[in-house]
């Protein structure tokens with residue numbers, strides 16, 4: 001039954017030496033959730049979390065009669081871990097930790113959640129987080145699709161524009177690299193005619209990485225990028 005846990009619940013900074021307690025919560029919470037199997041054994045998880053205690057901001061939830069039942073681990077702009085042991089489920093521990101994280105990162109933060117973890121995604125959505133990009137999992141250790149979520153903080157437009165700026169910085173670098181390659185190829189071609197087959201293949205490769213944009217839209221985007229890159233190359237052969 002949902003209860004107001006505040007009387008029994010105490011949130012406090014983690015202390016050095018609590019790595020094993022955090023690892024127990026981490027592993028129990030993961031086992032109980034629809035998440036991929038952990039790729040590290042308990043000793044590794046304890047060692048890793050003990051190390052993170054030295055560098056990251058970690059808060060623990062102590063529940064009367066149970067001890068440490070949850071924790072949140074933060075790095076600048078990110079909620080890296082939020083785990084609650086099943087023994088303390090549905091007692092408001094996760095919400096209390098998340099409220100604390102919001103107060104520690106009032107300008108907003110991001111987190112990664114496994115796509116399969118529908119209860120966690122619903123929990124975060126109920127608490128005002130929005131879903132950003134989804135991945136195919138190739139960049140995480142488990143190789144499982146995940147979703148980036150964000151709590152956009154006190155000034156959502158400012159926070160989300162900050163994320164756009166970060167991505168645009170990468171996109172600008174990529175456009176510069178790509179335009180340089182378009183330019184480098186031109187002297188090796190017999191004509192200045194465009195190659196529609198090659199351009200279709202380029203658009204298909206983009207569509208495989210960004211399926212939500214769709215092949216047709218990506219074909220138009222690729223067309224603009226290539227047109228402008230060719231024009232820039234012609235201006236500076």
Ligand SMILES: O=C(O)C(=O)C[C@]1(C(=O)O)C=C[C@@H](O)C=C1
Pocket residue numbers: 181182185186189193194195196198199202226229
């Ligand atoms: O691959 C080529 O033939 C290129 O000239 C490069 C490029 C591109 O920028 O990707 C540019 C123009 C062509 O129509 C097809 C592709």
